[in-house]
Amino acid sequence: MLFDESLYLFALILSLLTFANAQLPGNWPPVDKPPPVNDAWTKLVDMTKVPNAPVIKTVGNCGANDNFCNWSCTNCVRTNTTDIIQCPDKADWGLSFDDGPTEFTPTLLDYLSSQNIKVTFFVIGSRVIENPETLKNEYEAGHQIGVHTWSHTALTTQTNEEIIAEIKWTELAIQQAIGVTPTIMRPPYGDVDDRVRAILTQLGYKVVIWDKDTNDWMSGEDKTFQISWVEGNFTEWVKEDDPTGHISLEHDLYKQTAAQAPLVVPIVQGAGFNIKPVYQCVGDASPYVESTNTGTTDTTTGATTGATTDTTTGAAPATSAAITDGTQYLESSSANVASPTTSAKSNAISHINNNNNLLLSSVLLILSYFMII
Numbered sequence: 001m002l003f004d005e006s007l008y009l010f011a012l013i014l015s016l017l018t019f020a021n022a023q024l025p026g027n028w029p030p031v032d033k034p035p036p037v038n039d040a041w042t043k044l045v046d047m048t049k050v051p052n053a054p055v056i057k058t059v060g061n062c063g064a065n066d067n068f069c070n071w072s073c074t075n076c077v078r079t080n081t082t083d084i085i086q087c088p089d090k091a092d093w094g095l096s097f098d099d100g101p102t103e104f105t106p107t108l109l110d111y112l113s114s115q116n117i118k119v120t121f122f123v124i125g126s127r128v129i130e131n132p133e134t135l136k137n138e139y140e141a142g143h144q145i146g147v148h149t150w151s152h153t154a155l156t157t158q159t160n161e162e163i164i165a166e167i168k169w170t171e172l173a174i175q176q177a178i179g180v181t182p183t184i185m186r187p188p189y190g191d192v193d194d195r196v197r198a199i200l201t202q203l204g205y206k207v208v209i210w211d212k213d214t215n216d217w218m219s220g221e222d223k224t225f226q227i228s229w230v231e232g233n234f235t236e237w238v239k240e241d242d243p244t245g246h247i248s249l250e251h252d253l254y255k256q257t258a259a260q261a262p263l264v265v266p267i268v269q270g271a272g273f274n275i276k277p278v279y280q281c282v283g284d285a286s287p288y289v290e291s292t293n294t295g296t297t298d299t300t301t302g303a304t305t306g307a308t309t310d311t312t313t314g315a316a317p318a319t320s321a322a323i324t325d326g327t328q329y330l331e332s333s334s335a336n337v338a339s340p341t342t343s344a345k346s347n348a349i350s351h352i353n354n355n356n357n358l359l360l361s362s363v364l365l366i367l368s369y370f371m372i373i
């Protein structure tokens, strides 16, 4: 084996560089914890239009009356205003993947691109700052990007200000990574009520839930969950005679869940469904705020960006120099500035892991490369 200490050192330095480059530049709040609130962002929402629903202290406690249309309690939806639950056309199927981007996403992207399929990714801000290149690859391949909060906390347990911070920090990270602003979001656990909806609407978001849940995330936490159930569920679902199409929920969070696409895509397509990103199946012209502009003005910052990109062609994004990193928002908040590498695990997160194995795996990968040659 041609393996000695200098090679080891070289490999270590190289992998440290790879690791450092993988981070989204700038100062960001600690990952996987509710991010700091910010007055400038809070002012974007007219609180007189936000219903005074209770901020829930303990998750899982449904009151006797559902006065605020709580989806996770009663499956109540507001499809006439904010909520998108399924693709309206019965021939359409919106595949969606949550909780990434992760180290398992690139393999999924390779498969989707080999089949020329576009899907929707609901991304976590904490994962975006860790894997910005992967987000860029999702975007450039023509997949739709939606917001899935910064810390994956159930939104009905958060104050109005905290909900706004969850959305805006994630939005800022996405803007920084790919230069555009999503128009859809998915609440973690589907936990949404009229208070949360009123905030999201004012921030410019539609709420995308789902009508077909694979529960695939359980495979990461419960050893009795059989991953083959995902395929089994799709096989059953495509046989149903429903008046509408569907939006299914999967996760690119775990290796085995990200690996289900090559099994389920043929089932969905074999039954005659057209797989589409959500914006296409609901007939929206554009998946982002920016690409609805023919001019070059970024409406969020009022700054001038480069050429507006038609994302459907998969062209490179217009990255705006005017989009700032998190520094200014951290400075005007009470939170301590922390490097994104600070991997703070929050109790609020259940089916979210973190990428603290990334460094180790980079080292091993590069070492094994040198051991082979």
Ligand SMILES: *[C@@H]1O[C@H](CO)[C@@H](O)[C@H](O)[C@H]1NC(C)=O
Residues within 6 Å of the ligand: 053, 054, 055, 056, 058, 059, 060, 061, 062, 063, 068, 070, 071, 072, 073, 156, 191, 193
């Ligand atoms: C909404 O439903 C979830 C899930 O059952 C529950 O944990 C939460 O407390 C409810 N929120 C409100 C505001 O009722």
Ligand SMILES: *[C@@H]1O[C@H](CO)[C@@H](O)[C@H](O)[C@H]1NC(C)=O
Residues within 6 Å of the ligand: 080, 081
């Ligand atoms: C949407 O539906 C709700 C409940 O049925 C109703 O109260 C509300 O007025 C409707 N909003 C619009 C804009 O149609």
Ligand SMILES: *[C@@H]1O[C@H](CO)[C@@H](O)[C@H](O)[C@H]1NC(C)=O
Residues within 6 Å of the ligand: 214, 215, 228, 229, 230, 231, 232, 233, 236
């Ligand atoms: C569908 O998934 C559920 C778990 O979410 C499982 O209990 C059930 O057996 C699955 N159905 C099939 C046909 O595999």
Ligand SMILES: [Zn+2]
Residues within 6 Å of the ligand: 098, 099, 148, 152, 188, 189
């Ligand atoms: Zn999630």
